[in-house]
Amino acid sequence: MRALCWVAAGELGVREVPDPELRNARDVIVRVRRSATSGGDLPLLSGRHPLLRAGDVLGAEFLGEVVEIGPGVRRHRVGDRVVVGASVACGGCWYCRQGRHSCCDNAHADLAGVDPDWTRSDAGCFGRPRAAGGFAGGHAEYVRVPYADVSAFRVPDGVDDDRAVFAADAAPSGWLAAEVGAVRPGDVVAIWGAGAVGQLTAWAAVRRGATRVLIVDRYEERLRMAERHCAAEPLDYRRDDIAAELRDRSGGRGPDVCVVAVGAPPARSVADRFGGQHADRPDALREAVHACRKSGMVVVLGGTAGFVDAFPLGALTERRLTLHGAGRPDLRDVPMLLDRMARDELRTEHLATHRLPLARGPEGYALFRDRADGCVRAVFTP
Numbered sequence: 001m002r003a004l005c006w007v008a009a010g011e012l013g014v015r016e017v018p019d020p021e022l023r024n025a026r027d028v029i030v031r032v033r034r035s036a037t038s039g040g041d042l043p044l045l046s047g048r049h050p051l052l053r054a055g056d057v058l059g060a061e062f063l064g065e066v067v068e069i070g071p072g073v074r075r076h077r078v079g080d081r082v083v084v085g086a087s088v089a090c091g092g093c094w095y096c097r098q099g100r101h102s103c104c105d106n107a108h109a110d111l112a113g114v115d116p117d118w119t120r121s122d123a124g125c126f127g128r129p130r131a132a133g134g135f136a137g138g139h140a141e142y143v144r145v146p147y148a149d150v151s152a153f154r155v156p157d158g159v160d161d162d163r164a165v166f167a168a169d170a171a172p173s174g175w176l177a178a179e180v181g182a183v184r185p186g187d188v189v190a191i192w193g194a195g196a197v198g199q200l201t202a203w204a205a206v207r208r209g210a211t212r213v214l215i216v217d218r219y220e221e222r223l224r225m226a227e228r229h230c231a232a233e234p235l236d237y238r239r240d241d242i243a244a245e246l247r248d249r250s251g252g253r254g255p256d257v258c259v260v261a262v263g264a265p266p267a268r269s270v271a272d273r274f275g276g277q278h279a280d281r282p283d284a285l286r287e288a289v290h291a292c293r294k295s296g297m298v299v300v301l302g303g304t305a306g307f308v309d310a311f312p313l314g315a316l317t318e319r320r321l322t323l324h325g326a327g328r329p330d331l332r333d334v335p336m337l338l339d340r341m342a343r344d345e346l347r348t349e350h351l352a353t354h355r356l357p358l359a360r361g362p363e364g365y366a367l368f369r370d371r372a373d374g375c376v377r378a379v380f381t382p
């Protein structure tokens with residue numbers, strides 16, 4: 001089959017790779033109908049992940065049709081249209097039983113090979129190198145889905161593919177940000193990054209009762225989109241005094257909850273400048289820590305991949321802030337989000353600004369990486 005693979009730093013290619021096969025009783029094979037670029041892919045493009053190999057198939061966010069099922073699968077049949085959560089999780093370990101699938105103990109096949117200082121036991125993830133379990137991703141014609149009863153979800157009939165594909169990762173990531181940020185009715189929420197996850201964080205914050213959601217970016221199209229679809233107030237950091245605006249729009253205190261959803265910086269510059277270490281972008285994080293009201297909550301979402309320098313620890317402690325990381329969503333929210341999509345309460349299709357055949361995957365990633373031509377997400381069809 002054909003798949004979009006990592007080839008070398010900065011280079012992707014569509015290659016012929018072996019078809020996936022059932023390996024365990026709880027696996028299914030899915031024929032992919034849609035797959036989307038995601039922010040967590042960007043550190044890969046520069047080759048920053050350990051254990052990345054030429055030929056690794058990318059793609060964390062995808063949707064397709066079940067074409068083969070293992071004998072231990074109970075909830076799926078051949079022909080089911082399913083969205084597959086980005087986290088690979090067993091469903092039975094201590095974390096999974098609490099709904100914390102992204103912390104699963106059993107889906108990280110190659111943990112022993114990972115530098116323990118670099119990252120520690122989170123769940124596996126589709127379309128990531130062996131450092132995240134080595135599960136081939138959805139930018140392919142077919143994918144093996146382990147623990148399918150846990151991670152694959154039937155898509156309601158009324159929800160089309162272009163909407164449902166974002167229930168895999170972007171929508172549950174946004175929901176998780178609002179949840180771990182403990183957004184409450186009346187809160188003012190500030191979000192750095194108006195990409196898909198930032199926008200869906202805004203949507204989720206409004207659903208939880210936030211009265212104002214402020215979103216910070218520098219791309220006009222994204223800011224307008226967040227305003228139109230997610231009721232967020234746009235702030236352009238090239239033009240606006242962000243600290244002053246956030247203070248003024250939150251009664252002088254600062255936002256109750258600050259969410260950093262900037263993902264990874266453009267991959268090219270980082271690899272060149274930092275050689276893969278100290279590569280994460282601290283400016284938005286620092287701004288969030290300084291802007292947040294005293295005893296407020298700062299949430300940092302995924303796409304980060306290493307260390308930051310000059311973290312304002314003093315501000316964190318003196319101002320009694322809580323810092324919450326959320327690198328990858330759990331699976332438990334996917335059915336709820338699909339239901340909201342079916343009720344037309346959650347619309348995500350506008351995020352797929354570019355639709356391309358998989359054969360043009362490298363081009364789609366270049367648009368996505370560079371935020372070119374108003375690209376929020378590129379969505380591929382095999």
Ligand SMILES: [Zn+2]
Pocket residue numbers: 089090091092093094095096097103104105106107
């Ligand atoms: Zn588990």
